[in-house]
Amino acid sequence: TQIAQLTQQADTHISVILPTVHEVDLFRCFCPVFLHSQMLWELVLLGEPLVVMAPSPSESSETVLALVNCISPLKYFSDFRPYFTIHDSEFKEYTTRTQAPPSVILGVTNPFFAKTLQHWPHIIRIGDLKPAGEIPKQVKVKKLKNLKTLDSKPGVYTSYKPYLSRDEEIIKQLQKKHTEVETVDLVLKLKNKLLQADREHLPVKPDTMEKLRTHIDAIILALPEDLQGILLKTGMT
Template sequence: MLWELVLLGEPLVVMAPSPSESSETVLALVNCISPLKYFSDFRPYFTIHDSEFKEYTTRTQAPPSVILGVTNPFFAKTLQHWPHIIRIGDLKPAGEIPKQVKVKKLKNLKTLDSKPGVYTSYKPYLSRDEEIIKQLQKERYVASLMPLQKSISPWKSPPQLRQFLPEEFMKTLEKTGPQLTSRIKGDWIGLYRHFLKSPNFDGWFKTRRKEMTQKLEALHLEALCEEDLLLWTQKHTEVETVDLVLKLKNKLLQADREHLPVKPDTVEKLRTHIDAIILALPEDLQGILLKTGMT
């Protein structure tokens, strides 16, 4: 349940006896969805002196997507309207096995119980299972947004990734979703629909989109290297050849600046192409091009 709350970016308060327990618990929650990254805000040790104190304690608007760790008993009253609250008891002596933490419904409590437990009305989408993250990571739809490699032309800009359409993705789940093969039972469709609206999905998708875009740029660069560029220049004007050299130099700068996933020999091959093209040009142009675009 806690994994789902963090995954979906739900507002969560951790009430602990000490700053160290508060901080360790918040960081454990943030990291529990790894390898996905938590993209919302989190405060391992939040106090009444923090600038967002008024924003987080107000009842006039819904709590934001944030995980707070607190120790001040004052928060038991000012944050009791938050939908999900974890109360941590004192640490047990070494060797003593703690009792299982109970989940208590907030709607049945007028004020927060002082006992350790998870206070929430949240109903998990899925049953508990250690393999769930592996299942969630099998994302075929996003990979399908990548253009086919045969559509990459060295003489055109790299093709764009297809747009992510939530409803189109949800339709693919009906036929290929994890609910068909996973032993984990529950509302998989509901979990995905909720996850798509969370900051964690937005952050993950932006990262994934950047990786795929860089891959397209790398494939485009490799396609250029496979062409006989010197032969191409013989069929085109000096102006077009100079323009090509400048574009190729920009490609090299981009590969270095953005750390594109390009093989070292591909970069060397492109440099060799550039040198060969420049040497085939008149001397006055050679001097200009050798100094241009590499700073």
């Protein structure tokens, strides 16, 4: 009994290191590579060396954190650097060609890395992340030999062959569900704007207000019943 109590007490004091306190929008970060998210999930799960080449530190960091979080509730135990630069102490270790790349996910923006990390087995090159609601063109999986030092197009450069087949039905369901959630978010924002206009007596014509309410009602009726219920509970007064 005493051992069990000590074990329970010890368990309550286990520290858990969170990769970030910022909630990452996985769908937005994976949007350009959404069709290949299952393959990326496998690469992260296996602890494969990964490089994310992005146009800005924020996009680099968000994509790396999205990769780390995509295997949740499993924990990612390898190293990851959301924004890696030539000034980091591991620069020589990670860019050397005399040994295999370590199990780490790097996020970089400097075009110089397109040459120094060209020997890494998996490279994700992304363009600018689109605002919520916009779906960018899906990038393709390409051979590493097609990765040019400069001016390479966005894509997933790898020779990796996934163990699992891509589930098209799950992808369709995720895309549909995400679109519905974004629609709910948009409707809530519109309703708040209308409430603000009423409350602050903004110079908006009554006809315009009525048209907006009609459009909002039409959007709500086009959603599934469970989402309709959520929006109707937040009805305007």
